[in-house]
Amino acid sequence: MSVVSLGMPAFPTTAESATRDAQLRHNLRNATHTIRDKRAHAVAELADWAELRAAGAAIKDRTLRHLDHYLVELEIAVTRAGGQVHWASDAAEANRIVTELVRATGETDVVKVKSMATQEIGLNEALADAGITAYETDLAELIVQLGDDRPSHILVPAIHRNRAEIRDIFRQAMGRWGRPAPEGLTDRPGDLAEAARLHLRERFLTAKVAVSGANFMVAETGTLVVVESEGNGRMCLTLPETLISVVGIEKVVPTWQDLEVYLQLLPRSSTAERMNPYTSTWTGCTEGDGPRQFHLVLLDNGRTATLADEVGRQALRCIRCSACLNVCPVYERAGGHAYGSAYPGPIGAILTPQLRGIASALDASLPYASSLCGACYEVCPVAIDIPEVLVHLRERVVERSRGHLGERAAMRAARWVLQDPDRLRRAQRMAARTRRLHPKRLPGPGAAWTDTRDTPQVPAESFRDWWRRTQEEER
Amino acid sequence: MRVALFVTCVNDTLYPRTGQATVTLLRRLGVDVEFPSQQTCCGQMHYNTGYRHQAEPLVRDFAETFADYDAVVAPSGSCAGMVRDIHPRVARRSSGRVDPERVDAVAPKVYELSEFLVDVLGVTDVGAYFPHRVTYHPTCHSLRLLKVGDRPTRLLRAVRGLDLVELPGADECCGFGGTFALKNSAVSAAMCSDKLRHAADTGAEVLCAADNSCLMHLDGALRRQHSGVRTLHLAEILARTEDDPHGTSWSRATRSLA
Ligand code: SF4
Numbered sequence: 001m002s003v004v005s006l007g008m009p010a011f012p013t014t015a016e017s018a019t020r021d022a023q024l025r026h027n028l029r030n031a032t033h034t035i036r037d038k039r040a041h042a043v044a045e046l047a048d049w050a051e052l053r054a055a056g057a058a059i060k061d062r063t064l065r066h067l068d069h070y071l072v073e074l075e076i077a078v079t080r081a082g083g084q085v086h087w088a089s090d091a092a093e094a095n096r097i098v099t100e101l102v103r104a105t106g107e108t109d110v111v112k113v114k115s116m117a118t119q120e121i122g123l124n125e126a127l128a129d130a131g132i133t134a135y136e137t138d139l140a141e142l143i144v145q146l147g148d149d150r151p152s153h154i155l156v157p158a159i160h161r162n163r164a165e166i167r168d169i170f171r172q173a174m175g176r177w178g179r180p181a182p183e184g185l186t187d188r189p190g191d192l193a194e195a196a197r198l199h200l201r202e203r204f205l206t207a208k209v210a211v212s213g214a215n216f217m218v219a220e221t222g223t224l225v226v227v228e229s230e231g232n233g234r235m236c237l238t239l240p241e242t243l244i245s246v247v248g249i250e251k252v253v254p255t256w257q258d259l260e261v262y263l264q265l266l267p268r269s270s271t272a273e274r275m276n277p278y279t280s281t282w283t284g285c286t287e288g289d290g291p292r293q294f295h296l297v298l299l300d301n302g303r304t305a306t307l308a309d310e311v312g313r314q315a316l317r318c319i320r321c322s323a324c325l326n327v328c329p330v331y332e333r334a335g336g337h338a339y340g341s342a343y344p345g346p347i348g349a350i351l352t353p354q355l356r357g358i359a360s361a362l363d364a365s366l367p368y369a370s371s372l373c374g375a376c377y378e379v380c381p382v383a384i385d386i387p388e389v390l391v392h393l394r395e396r397v398v399e400r401s402r403g404h405l406g407e408r409a410a411m412r413a414a415r416w417v418l419q420d421p422d423r424l425r426r427a428q429r430m431a432a433r434t435r436r437l438h439p440k441r442l443p444g445p446g447a448a449w450t451d452t453r454d455t456p457q458v459p460a461e462s463f464r465d466w467w468r469r470t471q472e473e474e475r
Numbered sequence: 476m477r478v479a480l481f482v483t484c485v486n487d488t489l490y491p492r493t494g495q496a497t498v499t500l501l502r503r504l505g506v507d508v509e510f511p512s513q514q515t516c517c518g519q520m521h522y523n524t525g526y527r528h529q530a531e532p533l534v535r536d537f538a539e540t541f542a543d544y545d546a547v548v549a550p551s552g553s554c555a556g557m558v559r560d561i562h563p564r565v566a567r568r569s570s571g572r573v574d575p576e577r578v579d580a581v582a583p584k585v586y587e588l589s590e591f592l593v594d595v596l597g598v599t600d601v602g603a604y605f606p607h608r609v610t611y612h613p614t615c616h617s618l619r620l621l622k623v624g625d626r627p628t629r630l631l632r633a634v635r636g637l638d639l640v641e642l643p644g645a646d647e648c649c650g651f652g653g654t655f656a657l658k659n660s661a662v663s664a665a666m667c668s669d670k671l672r673h674a675a676d677t678g679a680e681v682l683c684a685a686d687n688s689c690l691m692h693l694d695g696a697l698r699r700q701h702s703g704v705r706t707l708h709l710a711e712i713l714a715r716t717e718d719d720p721h722g723t724s725w726s727r728a729t730r731s732l733a
Binding site: 011012015016019025329330333334367368369370371372373374375377378388391393394395396397398407408411412414415418419420421424428431445446448449451452453454455456458459461462463464466467468471 | 484488492516521526529530564650660663692695
């Protein structure tokens, strides 16, 4: 996993500036609270949600345990159906494969279906370097692309924008990318959608090459599945002559029957709908219908390494519903950009450091970007215990980085005191004796506390001393 | 039934009144609670910050200290959650340094205070008196790790004179999160101020919770703001009676600054 984060400061710094942006805080609060309430409602409708969730986790776990088997089964099925399968071990290889495939068509424009995998590998940038323009066709992705911006949410990449900002972006940038925004465009949602529709329609009708991801790949038949709300995906998947799909290897499920579970879990968790408006499935190529060439690029990019970690591997169950973002109190205040990757929020905090490693300051700070409140785990439709993985990754950071020397010494000292009741008693008495000297504002790392909070007053007597003095003597 | 108090290191060191209130309350309900003096800390800070190995001896000692009791009561949701939910996992991953069987024998017997009162003792009216307007913050570990549900508010509703008002956004985290409050202080402070704004909006005098680590964070900000709202642990409300409305009998026993 590459792109975006090189040289980005650690999460606390990127998040801090977001907490000061009143407009952003307002936009995020409104958007996340609305969708989280709707999700709760949609989920409560199903009496067997707990069983579905357990099934969703179990199917993924089992598939991941036999991933080698299912990927080969998938490759055979896709090839049999007239598709071509390519294997990419990392972002660079995937980008190279896609670039060459587009070049071979002789085209310099491609239309894109919203896809996390292509964002993860920075495909648009790689194509641009090769003189190929990738046009995003999902409404929110379009807003991000026209605004020369970065996505800040998995499902709603422009969640950080309000409609007045969107109108301004459309007015300023649509003309540069194709059909300009209509004269006198207002910020009414209907008008904005119509402007996008007109702008995109031209694109769909002329495009010869499309690039997509996929939500699921069914091994038994070699079928790919995309679920979406706008229908732009359906256009991209059916109109062009060549379709190239870049999909993470963890997206495979063994059978169509498994989709029964995920097609219930995903829409209710992501858009809070009983069913999403468009579910497209395709199997290789079909004579006289749809693309004449189909390429599947299977992406590893850190997934095999993640699979090797017994605690961390559960992150690969993720179906990218974004429910965890919408309930996360940290995401709500820090915004998606602070996470410095395609995957913001709780899932990003556990996925990015695994896919990309913890070499950079940003990536090493992501596992700490949580108060461990557990709201994400509670809503996750495939029961990823995100707090457990966060703590596990903190361990990894502590073991591998040198920046934690002071903290490590403090932790060891604290353990030394806490492991022995007499040492604890002595430390408590010392604190009590000096309690009138304790400063209201602390220096060093303690300042992070006292900048906004008073320190607690140390009592004259600890509980254990009180107990010994008053209770044990009585007995 | 032998019942032990696990007071927790935070209460022991900084909030002895919460421990005293718990003892008073339990005795009033006929429980002869003991305080095993070998106890120290559940290891939550170490574990949550990424020092699982440093937590191992604390996990092992906990299982030894409380092995002989039928029930262990902790006036802290996060510490009870740490023991019940995390200790078994730490033992399992310790490569034999901590005996999972010893840990498994103790962990299920650990109760957060409201669970012990409602589930083990079977009471919701504990005979308390507290004539004030109170709002309750459920705290994340009580809510999501222990799933204590409405037990604390059922207890509060039964308190004579108490006017319980609902806290908007109650299930949202207060922003404490242990070292999170230091490592991500800006986001932590933003979460804290939203929580306090909600509390102030209720018009309550008292913001109650069953976890003094969250309350330490909230109270620290309230005092900095010279706010009219004060924080109080659930035990310190439930321990008060009409005969002793200020808890003088148990809190004066300590040489503390009240
Ligand atoms: S981690 Fe769970 S809740 Fe978050 S996006 Fe993935 S599947 Fe959805």
